[in-house]
Amino acid sequence: MHPATGLPVVAMVGGGQLSRMTHQAAVALGQSLRVLATGSTESAALVAADVQLGDHRDLDALLRLAEGATVLTFDHEHVPTGHLQTLVDAGHRVAPGPGALVHAQDKLVLRRALAAAGEPQPAWAEVADADAVAAFAGRTGWPVVLKTPRGGYDGRGVFVVHDREQAEALVGQHGTLLAEERVAMVRELAVQVARSPFGQVALWPVVQTVQRDGVCNEVLVPAPDLDEDLSAAAQELAIRIADRLGVVGLLAVELFQTEQGVLVNELAMRPHNSGHWSIEGARTSQFEQHLRAVLDYPLGSTAMTAPVVVMANVLGGDAAEDDWAGPVLDERVHHFMAHWPDVKLHWYGKGQRRGRKLGHVTALGTDLAEVRARAVAAARYLADGVVDPAFAFPDGH
Amino acid sequence: MHPATGLPVVAMVGGGQLSRMTHQAAVALGQSLRVLATGSTESAALVAADVQLGDHRDLDALLRLAEGATVLTFDHEHVPTGHLQTLVDAGHRVAPGPGALVHAQDKLVLRRALAAAGEPQPAWAEVADADAVAAFAGRTGWPVVLKTPRGGYDGRGVFVVHDREQAEALVGQHGTLLAEERVAMVRELAVQVARSPFGQVALWPVVQTVQRDGVCNEVLVPAPDLDEDLSAAAQELAIRIADRLGVVGLLAVELFQTEQGVLVNELAMRPHNSGHWSIEGARTSQFEQHLRAVLDYPLGSTAMTAPVVVMANVLGGDAAEDDWAGPVLDERVHHFMAHWPDVKLHWYGKGQRRGRKLGHVTALGTDLAEVRARAVAAARYLADGVVDPAFAFPDGH
Structure with missing residues (x-):
C-alpha cells in the first residue's frame, strides 16, 4: 500500500507507451504506476512520478522495483524467465507469473502447450x-x-x-x-481477455487487425462481418488459453482467420496494440482492466461506447527523416486537431524514427467506412504531413 | 517546447485534483504537465513527473515555474493578481490572463463587470x-x-x-x-465554455448542479427538462462573458435558474467540478480542452458519448473518522468495482477528511433516474461504506 493514499502500488517493467497509458489509467484509480525505465526520456518516464532507472535483465533492478510494490507486471516480454522465478521465490507477486508468461516469451513453448491442449494452430x-x-x-x-x-x-x-x-x-x-x-488466411483477428487471480475473466469484442510490413497498422472493432459462431469460438478459445496457462492480467490472442476457422498465431500477456481502441471505445480500457486484474480487483464492464471503433497507429513516416521540410510535430498536431475535432490523439513522446510506433488515433461512429477513413487519414497526416483530399473530410465536416 | 518531445509544456499552479486530471489529459497529447504543488503528497504531485514544490503566493516560485514553459495556467484562483501581471510583464504567457482571472478571484469585480455589460445577475x-x-x-x-x-x-x-x-x-x-x-431559485445550472486566444469557443451542454451544504454533490447532464430557449440563452450568456472578459481556457459559469430565466452566480476560469462528467461523457473532456485552449490548439468536439451522464462527488464521510470500524479504502474500492462494473472511478489520492472532495464517479446511460441512482449509490458507498439496498442495483445487475 502507498503510505500517502492507502491504495496499492503496481510496478511495471518497461517504460514504453504501454506503461505510459497504464499510468494514465492508474491515476483514475487513485494510484501512481511505478515504472522501470532504461532512460529518463522513455515514453512512460516522461509522465510518471515514480520512475526507477534500470535494465529489465538486471535482477537487482527488478528486486528494487518490486520492493514495497503490491504486484509487479510488464509492458513487454523480455524479462528473463529465471529472474521472474527468483522474484516469486523472494515472495513478490508477479503477474502474469513466470509459468504463464513463458508462453508469450517463447514461441516453441507456446506451440507445445497449444498442441498438448488440442487447440487450433498452424x-x-x-x-x-x-x-x-x-x-x-x-x-x-x-x-x-x-x-x-x-x-x-x-x-x-x-x-x-x-x-x-x-x-x-x-x-x-x-x-x-x-x-x-504459411497459413492461407482470410485476415487477422485478435481477442483481448483479462483474467484475475480469482479466475474472473472479461472479454472485449473480437477485433480485426490490419498489418503493414508485419506491424499493426489499424484495428477495426468489432471485426467487420464476423460470423457469430466464429466470434464466440474465438472468445471461448481465448478464455480456455487464459485459464489453462493461468494468465493474470491482460492476454491478447492473435489469430489467423482461415476458411476453416481460427488458428492461434501468438500471445501477448499485457496491454496490447490491438486493444488501444478500448481507451475511448469501451467502458473499461485494457489498461485499467490490466491494473484491476493484476490487483485482483473485480473487472470492469467491457461494453463498447459506440457501434464502430477504429484505431490507427501513427508509424514514423516522412516526417521522421532528417531532411524533411514539412511541418514540425507541434504544427502537425495543430492541423490534426483542426481537421479532425472528434478523433482522439494518443502521442507517446518518443523520438521520431521511420516505422516506429509514435502514437495512435481513435475514431468512433456508426459506419465502418467513414470511421476508418477518418482514423487512417488522421494517422497518415500525423506521420507524413500529407492530407489526402479523398480522406480528409469523409463526413463533410 | 520540451527538448525530448518537441511538444509544448503547460505549467499549472496548484497540485490538486484538477491538476491531477489535467496531467492525465496532457499524457494523451504527448505532453507532461508541469505542476506547482505545496507538498510532494498533493494529489497531482503524486502522479506527475515534472513537479516543483512552492507556494502560489511566492513570486519567485511562480517565475521558476514559468521558466521554459509554453504557458502558465491554474487549478485554483488564489494567485495574487499582481504576481500574474509581473509574470506577463516578464514575457510569460499566462492563461487566463490577470485581467480576465480577476473576475473569478474577486466577486465584487465580477458584479461590476456584469452590471456594466447588462448581464443578468442577482x-x-x-x-x-x-x-x-x-x-x-x-x-x-x-x-x-x-x-x-x-x-x-x-x-x-x-x-x-x-x-x-x-x-x-x-x-x-x-x-x-x-x-x-437571496434568489428564489428553481435550481442551479452551469455552463462550461472553452475559449482560445484566437477566440474559438466550444461549449458543452448546460448541466444541473446539485449542492449539499454549499458543496457540489451531483452534476446531471444534460440539465433535465431544460427549456431549449433557456438552454440557448444560458450558452449565449457564457460565450458573451468569455468574449467580453477575454477568457483563455475553460470558463465555468455558475447560474441560478429562476422563474424569470438565469442569473450569474459566479465564475471559475479553469476546469471545474461541474465539468468532470466530460472525461467519459464527452468526446473531448474539459481537461483536454483546457490544454488545447491555453495552447491555442484548435478545440475538440464536445459531443456527448451517451444520452445521460451523472457525476457524483465522493465527499469524505463516515470513513474519514478516526474511530471508524468499516472497510478500509482499498476494500471499499474493491466492493465498489464488484457492485458497479460500469461506473467509472476517479480517486484523487488525498487524505480522508469529512466533507473533503476525495474523488468522483461517473455513470452513463439513457434513463436519468437509473443513471443517477447508480452514481449516487456508488459515491455514497465509497464515502460511507454503506450499501443502500434501494440504490445498489437499480438496473437489476
Missing part, C-alpha cells in the same frame, strides 16, 4: 537444421515461415523462406527455430 | 457597514447573502444574515463585503 515443427526445414516443407509445401523462438516483435524475428538454401542460412545464423506453415 | 451592493446592509435589505428584504469578495470556495466565505445585528458582526470581522439578494 502446422509447426522445431527445426535445428536445413534438413528438418526441408522435411517440414515436404509436408506443408514451400514457402515456410521460420521464427526465432524468443525476442521477436512487430515482425522482427519472422522470416519467410522459399527453399532449402534460404533455410540453411537462417538456421546457421539463429540455431533452433520454429517452423510454421 | 441584486447586489458593495457594503462596508451594517447600515449599508440594512439599506440593501430595505430593497430586497431579509435574509441577505453576504460574501467575502476574495478567497471563498465550496460555500466558504458565504453567509446568510437575517437581521442588522448578524450583518454587523460579519462586516466588523471581514470589512467590505458583497451583499446579494
